Amino acid sequence: MSDTTSRALSLLNLLQTHRHWPGPELAARLGVTERTVRRDVDRLRELGYRIESTPGAAGGYRLEAGSAVPPLLLTDEEAVAMAIGLRVAASQRLVGGAETALTALAKLDQVLPPAVRRRVAALADAVRPVGVGGGEAASTEVLGELALACRDSERVRFTYTSAAGETTHRRVEPHSLSPADRHWYLLCWDLDRDDWRTFRVDRLSGIEHTRVLFPPRELTPEEVDAFIVVARSWVRQPVETDIVMDLPLDRMREQFGQWGQGATAEGAERTRWPVGGSDWRETMYGMSWVPAGVPYTTDLPEPHRSEMREAAIRMLQALDSPPPPRARS
Known part of the structure; x- marks a missing residue:
């Protein structure tokens, strides 16, 4: 294999691993000049690979979908079979790393011609793997876009609709995707x-x-799992209340960590924190997280307020009246 061919294949591999590559960074990775990169890009275009180039300081190259599956990769039938298999793997959570199937699918979608992509979409709608159901379905296109942004450390914007129907526009630095409870x-x-x-x-x-890259923020796998646990619990509960504690928001977040999500400042010295559970006992457990010595109030509604008060009184009585020693047998 000639040096030119080897270098062109290396360039193709780089283009397939990121959505967007700045020209100088490609040249540095390949150990050539930017002019050589431009010539190698032209060679790949002649082979059928559609590569978009953008000028300017933020310019560079990205691999686009072509009018046909690029040569030496896959036939149309193989591409359809692979794309469907990856979608099934993602929905079944069959891959050890949750993003593996999605990033592979997103990479494949980048080079699928429109006609093949339509076939994949039609078949995907008809294929429903056994054991997958419940919850709202997440678009594999959206998952693929987010997986690429996580991998590339690229800032994105999106619109988010909360469970209460509130719509907001967010600007974020994606870190990871995780499946949990069919979501x-x-x-x-x-x-x-x-x-x-x-x-x-x-x-x-x-x-x-946005094509704006950022230095990734480090999180341990345990920290990621903790965030997802909190997110899974962040749904409307049968018993809900607000706790207002005499603790500034920044200090509250320091002590509560991920469990401080949803907390808001109630003036400069107090914090409002929503708590909920399947019954008043779980709500009481949430209230027990308020740090020792910090006064707080709650608007727990009836009849849960009376039930919790009666249980708390009996607990205090039990603490004041320990049981007698065990009788010797």
Whole structure:
């Protein structure tokens, strides 16, 4: 294999691993000049690969969908079979890393011609794997776009509709995608809230790629899991209340960590924190997280307020009257 051919294949491999490559970075990766990169891009275009180039300081190259599946990759039938298989793998959570199937699918979608992509979409609608159901379906296109943004550390914008129907526009730095309880969740750094946020993917729409890259923020797998656990519990509960504690919002977040999501400042020295559960006992457990010595109030409604008060009184009586020693047998 000639050096030119080897270099062109290396360039193709790089183009397939990121949505957008700046010209100088490609040249540095390949150890050639930017002029040589331009010539190699032209060679790949002659082979059928559609490569978009943009000028300017933020310019560079990206691989586009072609009018036919590029040579030496897959036939139309193989491309359809692979794309359907990846969609099934993603929906079944068959791959160890939750994003693996999605990033592979997104990479494949980048080069699928429109006609093949339509066939994939039609077949995907008809294929429903056994054991997958319940919850709202997340679009594989949206999942693929987010998976690429996570992989490339690229800022994105999107519209989010909450469970209450409130629509907001968000600017985020995506970190990871995770499946849980038949839903997909996006964990990201919210640029407007200046904090970590978790969003259900089926409530996302209108994703815009900014082509602005960012240095990834480090999280341990345990921290990611904790964020997802909080997100799974962040749904409307049968018993809900607000706790207002005499603790500034920043100090409250320091002590509560991920569980401080949803908390808002109630003036400069107090914090309002929503708590809920399947019954008043779970709500009481949430209230027990308020740090020792911090006064707080709650608007827990009746009859749950009376039931909790009666249980608390009996607990206090039990603490004041320990049981007698065990009788010797």
